[in-house]
Amino acid sequence: MSQLSALPGKDTVTGQRYTFAPRMAKTPKSFIREILKVTERPEIISFAGGLPSPALIDVEGIRIASNSVLEQDGQCALQYSTTEGYLPLRQFIADRYKKRLGLSVSPDEILITNGSQQCLDLIGKVLIGTGDHIAIERPGYLGAIQAFSLYEPEFHPVPLMNDGPDTASLDETCHSCPVRLFYGVPNSQNPSGITYSEKRRKELAAILRNQGVLFVEDDAYGELNFSGNSLPSMRTFLPHQTIITGSFSKILAPGMRMGWVAAPPAIMEQLVVAKQASDLHSNYLSQRIAYEYLLHNDIDSHIRKIRAAYQHQCDVMIRMLREEFPETVSWTHPLGGMFIWVTLPEGCSSMEVFEQALKENVAVLPGMPFYVDGGGTHTMRLNFSNSTDDTIITGMGRLAGVIRRMYIP
Amino acid sequence: MSQLSALPGKDTVTGQRYTFAPRMAKTPKSFIREILKVTERPEIISFAGGLPSPALIDVEGIRIASNSVLEQDGQCALQYSTTEGYLPLRQFIADRYKKRLGLSVSPDEILITNGSQQCLDLIGKVLIGTGDHIAIERPGYLGAIQAFSLYEPEFHPVPLMNDGPDTASLDETCHSCPVRLFYGVPNSQNPSGITYSEKRRKELAAILRNQGVLFVEDDAYGELNFSGNSLPSMRTFLPHQTIITGSFSKILAPGMRMGWVAAPPAIMEQLVVAKQASDLHSNYLSQRIAYEYLLHNDIDSHIRKIRAAYQHQCDVMIRMLREEFPETVSWTHPLGGMFIWVTLPEGCSSMEVFEQALKENVAVLPGMPFYVDGGGTHTMRLNFSNSTDDTIITGMGRLAGVIRRMYIP
Numbered sequence: 001m002s003q004l005s006a007l008p009g010k011d012t013v014t015g016q017r018y019t020f021a022p023r024m025a026k027t028p029k030s031f032i033r034e035i036l037k038v039t040e041r042p043e044i045i046s047f048a049g050g051l052p053s054p055a056l057i058d059v060e061g062i063r064i065a066s067n068s069v070l071e072q073d074g075q076c077a078l079q080y081s082t083t084e085g086y087l088p089l090r091q092f093i094a095d096r097y098k099k100r101l102g103l104s105v106s107p108d109e110i111l112i113t114n115g116s117q118q119c120l121d122l123i124g125k126v127l128i129g130t131g132d133h134i135a136i137e138r139p140g141y142l143g144a145i146q147a148f149s150l151y152e153p154e155f156h157p158v159p160l161m162n163d164g165p166d167t168a169s170l171d172e173t174c175h176s177c178p179v180r181l182f183y184g185v186p187n188s189q190n191p192s193g194i195t196y197s198e199k200r201r202k203e204l205a206a207i208l209r210n211q212g213v214l215f216v217e218d219d220a221y222g223e224l225n226f227s228g229n230s231l232p233s234m235r236t237f238l239p240h241q242t243i244i245t246g247s248f249s250k251i252l253a254p255g256m257r258m259g260w261v262a263a264p265p266a267i268m269e270q271l272v273v274a275k276q277a278s279d280l281h282s283n284y285l286s287q288r289i290a291y292e293y294l295l296h297n298d299i300d301s302h303i304r305k306i307r308a309a310y311q312h313q314c315d316v317m318i319r320m321l322r323e324e325f326p327e328t329v330s331w332t333h334p335l336g337g338m339f340i341w342v343t344l345p346e347g348c349s350s351m352e353v354f355e356q357a358l359k360e361n362v363a364v365l366p367g368m369p370f371y372v373d374g375g376g377t378h379t380m381r382l383n384f385s386n387s388t389d390d391t392i393i394t395g396m397g398r399l400a401g402v403i404r405r406m407y408i409p
Numbered sequence: 410m411s412q413l414s415a416l417p418g419k420d421t422v423t424g425q426r427y428t429f430a431p432r433m434a435k436t437p438k439s440f441i442r443e444i445l446k447v448t449e450r451p452e453i454i455s456f457a458g459g460l461p462s463p464a465l466i467d468v469e470g471i472r473i474a475s476n477s478v479l480e481q482d483g484q485c486a487l488q489y490s491t492t493e494g495y496l497p498l499r500q501f502i503a504d505r506y507k508k509r510l511g512l513s514v515s516p517d518e519i520l521i522t523n524g525s526q527q528c529l530d531l532i533g534k535v536l537i538g539t540g541d542h543i544a545i546e547r548p549g550y551l552g553a554i555q556a557f558s559l560y561e562p563e564f565h566p567v568p569l570m571n572d573g574p575d576t577a578s579l580d581e582t583c584h585s586c587p588v589r590l591f592y593g594v595p596n597s598q599n600p601s602g603i604t605y606s607e608k609r610r611k612e613l614a615a616i617l618r619n620q621g622v623l624f625v626e627d628d629a630y631g632e633l634n635f636s637g638n639s640l641p642s643m644r645t646f647l648p649h650q651t652i653i654t655g656s657f658s659k660i661l662a663p664g665m666r667m668g669w670v671a672a673p674p675a676i677m678e679q680l681v682v683a684k685q686a687s688d689l690h691s692n693y694l695s696q697r698i699a700y701e702y703l704l705h706n707d708i709d710s711h712i713r714k715i716r717a718a719y720q721h722q723c724d725v726m727i728r729m730l731r732e733e734f735p736e737t738v739s740w741t742h743p744l745g746g747m748f749i750w751v752t753l754p755e756g757c758s759s760m761e762v763f764e765q766a767l768k769e770n771v772a773v774l775p776g777m778p779f780y781v782d783g784g785g786t787h788t789m790r791l792n793f794s795n796s797t798d799d800t801i802i803t804g805m806g807r808l809a810g811v812i813r814r815m816y817i818p
Contacts, residue, residue: 011675016649017621019589021538021560024679027686051489059483066475074468078662080460114523114666118688125559129430130539146686150534151430180428212426240425253487255693257523266420270433277436277555279527283692284664 027149028142028369035354039363045395048363050190050338051386053313056306057253058297065292069285081284083276085112085260089291093246093260100223101233105262111271112282116220116259119245120147120183123216125274126267127181128153135173135182137165139341139370139379141190141218144183155372158182160192162332164200167207174211181214181243186234188221188337191370191381195335198231205237213241220247223303225336226311240264248290250338251303256286310338313384313392320396326408338385341367343378348407350380353399356406360398436558437551437778444763448772454804457772459599459747460795462722465715466662467706474701478694490693492685494521494669498700502655502669509632510642514671520680521691525629525668528654529556529592532625534683535676536590537562544582544591546574548750548779548788550599550627553592564781567591569601571741573609576616583620590623590652595643597630597746600779600790604744607640614646622650629656632712634745635720649673657699659747660712665695719747722793722801729805735817747794750776752787757816759789762808765815769807 010017039046069077084090090107097103113119120143128134128151136144138157145155156173159166165184173179182204186196196204208215217234225231235242241264248258263271275281314334321331321342328345344350350366357364367379384392419426448455478486493499499516506512522528529552537543537560545553547566554564565582568575574593582588591613595605605613617624626643634640644651650673657667672680684690723743730740730751737754751773753759759775766773776788793801 011649011673013674014649016673016675018623018673018675020535020679021541023538024535024682027682054484054488057484057487059479059487062487063476063479063483066479067472070468070472070475074472075463075466078466078468078471078664079463080658080663114688114692117686121687125430126433127428127430129432132430143686143689150683150686214427240420240423249489253694254489255487257688257690257692264420264425264427265422266425266427270429273433273436274559277526277552277559278530278687279523279666280552281666283523283666283695285662285695286692 023150023152026152028146035363035365038358044361044363045387045391046363047382047384047387047395048365049386050383052250052254052338053306053309053385056309058302061297062253062289062293065296066289069288069292073288077285077288079284081281083272083281085110085282086284086287086291089287090260092291092294093262097262101230101236103233103235109265109268110260110262111268111275112287113259113261113275114279114282115249115254115257116218116245116247117143117147118278119259119261120144121150122261122271122274122278123243124148124151125278126270127214132180133177135170135179135213136372137184137189138373139191139367139376140183140372141185142369144218145372148183153180157371157373160189160194162194164194164196165204167200167203170204171207174207174213179211179213181216182208183216183218185218185220187219187231188224188334188339190220190337191339191365191367192341193332193334193337193339194341195225195231201232201234202237205234208238208241215242217242217244219244220250221337223251224307224310224338226307226314227335228304228307243267251299251306252290252293256290257283258286258290307336310336310385313387313389314340316389316392317382317384317396320393320400324397324400326404328407329403338383340382340384342380342382344380344403345407346378348378350378352406353380353403356402357399360402362395362398362402364399432559432561435561437555444772444774447767453770453772454796454800455772456791456793456796456804457774458795459792461659461663461747462715462718462794465718467711470706471662471698471702474705475698478697478701482697486694486697488693490690492681492690494519494691495693495696495700498696499669501700501703502671506671510639510645512642512644518674518677519669519671520677520684521696522668522670522684523688523691524658524663524666525627525654525656526552526556527687528668528670529553530559531670531680531683531687532652533557533560534687535679536623541589542586544579544588544622545781546593546598547782548600548776548785549592549781550594551778553627554779554781557592562589566780566782569598569603571603573603573605574613576609576612579613580616583616583622588620588622590625591617592625592627594627594629596628596640597633597743597748599629599746600748600774600776601750602741602743602746602748603750604634604640610641610643611646614643617647617650624651626651626653628653629659630746632660633716633719633747635716635723636744637713637716652676660708660715661699661702665699666692667695667699716745719745719794722796722798723749725798725801726791726793726805729802729809733806733809735813737816738812747792749791749793751789751791753789753812754816755787757787759787761815762789762812765811766808769811771804771807771811773808
């Protein structure tokens with residue numbers, strides 16, 4: 001299965017020939033989305049996706065907020081608005097950074113985006129020239145690999161250890177070439193579930209500071225740490241070199257595509273130009289609904305519910321891994337988020353596991369697409385946020401059986 | 410006033426140095442948005458913007474649709490969804506192409522975007538390599554100039570006549586270099602208000618067919634033709650070489666950022682990859698609300714109301730131009746849309762008119778940013794959709810006075 005989409009020159013039906021920009025040949029199609037298409041059948045137990053639990057979306061609260069915005073200020077909420085986004089919502093995000101992480105972020109340093117995926121596109125537009133060197137965790141988030149690929153950088157993967165990136169390897173990379181930025185997910189990383197330790201964060205900051213490298217801190221899962229105790233943002237250690245991306249998808253609702261990027265003023269100025277050129281501004285109605293919801297509901301209490309539920313689902317999945325899987329299989333122990341990373345013995349193929357498990361109506365996500373330099377063929381990502389206890393127990397039981405049959409003679 | 414944003418190397422407050430991608434130096438900031446900031450004061454009568462009339466947004470209809478979606482299928486409407494967009498909405502758009510323009514477009518050839526501005530970004534991503542030659546109307550839509558600039562093409566402006574682009578000039582350009590695409594707005598063009606005649610459309614199609622050049626048909630204003638009689642889409646004449654961009658901003662509500670692109674299958678395949686990398690998918694809640702609204706309301710009757718109102722506002726503005734302005738000033742006679750293009754005598758400066766008029770609390774949009782090759786210093790765009798009779802009469806009266814005082818000794 002190739003990650004690179006071909007550069008089709010011809011429509012197979014009409015025979016019309018087209019020429020596409022070279023960047024398209026470098027952009028991997030989302031393997032995840034391709035797999036999700038296969039796994040959409042209702043009889044499939046899917047650990048392949050990355051959906052938050054639908055039961056933890058406060059539909060009624062959002063309905064009331066939506067109704068209220070449209071009743072009280074509909075003409076304005078449905079009109080064009082500013083590129084930067086709704087100021088009270090940006091102020092809310094800034095206040096939350098202060099309260100949760102002790103960070104001083106001005107609302108002027110925040111831009112509302114169409115989900116946090118769009119932050120990656122805007123960062124690519126603004127910071128990545130063709131052939132620029134960028135560093136990324138190994139394994140790294142597929143969405144970032146896709147978004148950045150369009151700007152044709154040279155990727156330098158930095159191995160992820162159990163407590164964060166291999167800083168020695170990063171340091172070596174930074175000495176060997178001018179690295180523009182390092183993209184990472186310090187809290188409950190996608191795909192691995194790993195959280196950087198505070199020690200690792202400080203080491204990392206020291207290297208990036210010395211080398212003048214920006215850190216792109218994707219914090220999609222920071223609110224979902226099971227303990228509720230947040231580790232410091234990299235912006236604490238690297239105030240002028242950190243760009244944070246955030247998301248309401250995991251704490252409010254993904255369908256509204258509400259994310260944001262927080263960046264130092266000089267970078268923000270460019271991000272706003274790029275945003276304007278990309279889509280003028282984010283959905284203003286949804287910005288107003290999100291703010292109205294946050295104003296009238298206790299988001300902290302809602303987030304505590306999500307944390308408790310995901311921690312429980314994660315525990316059930318890990319219990320199944322411990323009790324049912326062969327001893328040669330290992331896995332990460334997430335402190336939060338939505339994913340566990342499973343490593344099969346060397347030589348085993350997670351693509352084969354995927355195919356065999358699908359026959360038993362269980363879907364997993366093979367790990368290869370998360371490696372920009374190949375490898376990872378014996379790894380896979382399991383999502384626990386979108387399954388109940390029962391489906392986790394049933395699905396993991398079947399998966400254990402598949403792996404035992406395949407690799408234990 | 411320079412169109413090019415500088416490439417700031419340094420944060421003026423922190424002293425931190427940053428390096429931006431070269432493409433950012435080539436992207437004009439939106440002059441319109443900079444001007445709109447100046448003109449946001451409530452005492453200003455603004456003909457500078459491009460807002461639809463807020464009185465013609467059916468707020469109550471949208472509130473009912475939103476409530477209904479969230480009541481009946483909220484968990485799903487708030488979850489992640491497919492990159493392509495909500496199938497029933499795409500089917501509605503396809504059906505409307507058939508009914509309104511006689512076009513056979515499959516829903517598979519339609520992708521829902523974050524406003525029609527995003528179509529331009531996606532088209533740039535997929536089709537424009539650095540240095541590629543693209544043709545654009547002169548004057549051309551600023552949003553397209555901005556979006557495409559990020560992909561660093563070489564622009565070739567094609568003069569716009571009263572009945573469409575100067576086809577001889579386009580033909581010459583196509584002979585002098587390999588033109589990748591021609592971007593145009595055949596119906597009630599932004600900024601000029603010009604509509605291509607059917608004869609011009611056929612001539613244009615013949616040239617593009619011969620030269621193998623794609624046509625990007627921005628049809629943001631197609632539904633707003635005052636007479637209700639649509640001219641054929643360029644896809645009628647160039648079925649495999651036309652990409653159409655569409656928008657609900659002018660007929661439903663801009664704040665929901667709902668647009669779409671319709672393209673032949675081989676191009677659509679690449680657009681979907683680019684969309685996925687850019688922001689996964691468009692706001693799903695808003696897609697559901699838009700569809701729910703369209704299902705339960707008579708959109709044709711609503712559009713007829715918008716057409717009648719805009720035609721009336723356009724007539725009032727043209728009457729003021731005819732009765733109050735010096736004879737040396739000329740203007741276009743739009744068949745639809747939201748804009749009139751005004752040409753002052755050679756040597757007059759619309760930037761000076763802008764500055765003088767602003768002192769009398771009237772805002773106009775100088776025409777220069779719509780010219781990729783300079784020029785247009787004596788032109789300006791006037792918007793009539795977002796003003797009442799009274800504000801048009803008062804504002805145009807003041808503007809006439811300013812111009813008379815400046816240019817008639």
